[in-house]
Amino acid sequence: MREPHRNRMRKPHRISTLTLLALLGLVLSGCASVGERRSDAERAATGFERLLRADDPKGLCTALAPETRGELEESERASCEKAISSQEIPLGGTTHRVDLYGRQARIVLAGDTLFLSLFPDGWKVVAAGCTPRPGRPYQCTLQGG
Structure with a gap:
């Protein structure tokens, strides 16, 4: 037994x-795959920058994370395409640093910092127009709730 x-x-x-x-x-x-994810996140950030330079509201809205897009529409009481045009998001310029935290990324550019998150359809911008504040969270022009 x-x-x-x-x-x-x-x-x-x-x-x-x-x-x-x-x-x-x-x-x-x-x-x-960390290198691939880092490259994909940076590519999404530079794509967002390209859309900013081209003044492409529809493209910018597509590049936003769903919560960020929803927060923007709610706070501005307008469609994303109209609301994004009123935001003062600075052009970031060249990439200085890409930090990955699982499915999150921080892209530090010469004139801006972007925060992205990985969704099933790719990297999306969660926050833009972000400036660091020592000892405190970043201050962002555009961010999700």
């Missing part, structure tokens, strides 16, 4: 070891 019990104990142990190895593989393969 004890022998089958020992076999059952070994099997779960083997399964947990295999599970652990599989999870470790996922973590290690996830590390390989």
Whole structure:
């Protein structure tokens, strides 16, 4: 009677070891994509900057995270396309730094800081026109709730 019990104990142990190895593989393969995620986030930020320079309200609204877009429309009591035009978002210029925090990114540009989040359809701008305040949160012109 004890022998089958020992076999059952070994099997779960083997399964947990295999599970652990599989999870470790996922973590290690996830590390390989950090460079890709960083590049994608930076590309989204430079795309947002390009849309700002082109004065493309529709494109800018598409680049915003859903909550940010909703907050903008609610606070301005206008469609995103009309409301985004009234925002004083500075042109950021060249990228100085890209920081990733899981599915979040901070893109520090020469004249602006953007915060982005990764959604199923790509990186979206959560906040723009952000300036650092030592010891306090960033002050942003445009941000989600």
